[in-house]
Amino acid sequence: MADTSSAVASPGTKGYEPDVPITTSPILDWPPRPLASLLYLLKPVMLPYGALWAAVAALVWNFLTPAMERMTNLHPGWIVEIYLRNALMVIVVAGTLHLALYRKRAQQQRYKYNRQWMSTTNDEFLWTNQTRDNMFWSLVSGVTIWTAYESLTMWFYANGWVATVEWSSAWLYLSVLTVGVYVWSVIHFYLNHRLLHVGWFYDHAHYLHHRNVNTGPWTGISMHPLEHVIYFSLFVLWWVVPAHPFIVILCGLFQGAAPAVSHAGFERFELGRREGRTAPGADYFHHLHHRYFECNYGNRPVPIDKLFGTFHDGTPEAHARMRQRMKSRRVT
Numbered sequence: 001m002a003d004t005s006s007a008v009a010s011p012g013t014k015g016y017e018p019d020v021p022i023t024t025s026p027i028l029d030w031p032p033r034p035l036a037s038l039l040y041l042l043k044p045v046m047l048p049y050g051a052l053w054a055a056v057a058a059l060v061w062n063f064l065t066p067a068m069e070r071m072t073n074l075h076p077g078w079i080v081e082i083y084l085r086n087a088l089m090v091i092v093v094a095g096t097l098h099l100a101l102y103r104k105r106a107q108q109q110r111y112k113y114n115r116q117w118m119s120t121t122n123d124e125f126l127w128t129n130q131t132r133d134n135m136f137w138s139l140v141s142g143v144t145i146w147t148a149y150e151s152l153t154m155w156f157y158a159n160g161w162v163a164t165v166e167w168s169s170a171w172l173y174l175s176v177l178t179v180g181v182y183v184w185s186v187i188h189f190y191l192n193h194r195l196l197h198v199g200w201f202y203d204h205a206h207y208l209h210h211r212n213v214n215t216g217p218w219t220g221i222s223m224h225p226l227e228h229v230i231y232f233s234l235f236v237l238w239w240v241v242p243a244h245p246f247i248v249i250l251c252g253l254f255q256g257a258a259p260a261v262s263h264a265g266f267e268r269f270e271l272g273r274r275e276g277r278t279a280p281g282a283d284y285f286h287h288l289h290h291r292y293f294e295c296n297y298g299n300r301p302v303p304i305d306k307l308f309g310t311f312h313d314g315t316p317e318a319h320a321r322m323r324q325r326m327k328s329r330r331v332t
């Protein structure tokens, strides 16, 4: 069993608490609720952020991806180009959020889950600085392994070793796959995350991400290289399911850059000076995983945690259930 003693939030650090219970998608409800499930995929999955990531992926495919002819050979030139554009996207998303929320403290503690700021004196982090440590693991290991998977997939496509489909002939199929990227990402995340909480994998890899009880934008993909290899393995699906380079790019973008938003530490982002103008921010569901460790391994769009009894909806009742579960595990 993994040693989790240092991975639990200390009392007195709790800040903003959103409305609970946390709601989830009805996609796994019984009896099935197909219409409600489809509406959930529309909002909040696609609107606003899902559509935004898809728009960015479309731009990246059209303007920031090497030509297919160049990618027939595994030449370092185009792979470095993909690395630099992926790094740039993480720097823009995580860097902007970090600058606004943690350097300028533009909204102070409003909507902030944890009252503490990023640590600058903790020996657990490289250079005792949480932000610099998180940047290091994200850019040196995270973006590199993401780029490796993406480049391999593109190389397969360029050589015709893996089937691709075109928007002109299969727009409906590719539209479904576009939404499917988010569904697949959550299912894959639940499965690999459960594995990462098994003793050896936790002790050798996942502990690194969990040093961040209090998370910030740069925490998103701040992980051990072994975890990156497992976490970004979702690309392998596109080696067997016919898709399109846009889908592959969207997959990487959602897995690589979107966690900067979900780990930002603020439930909502204030927009401008006018009171009440806010956008959805970090993910309280996953924040509870960082705070309590033994719950919420997946995420809301496909709430597999509900099936396996590990769902913490933020209420005192759910908390009592989690403690009971942990107690009975220790006894057995």
Ligand SMILES: [Zn+2]
Binding pocket: 193, 197, 206, 210, 289
């Ligand atoms: Zn975990």
Ligand SMILES: [Zn+2]
Binding pocket: 209, 220, 263, 286, 290
């Ligand atoms: Zn996390």
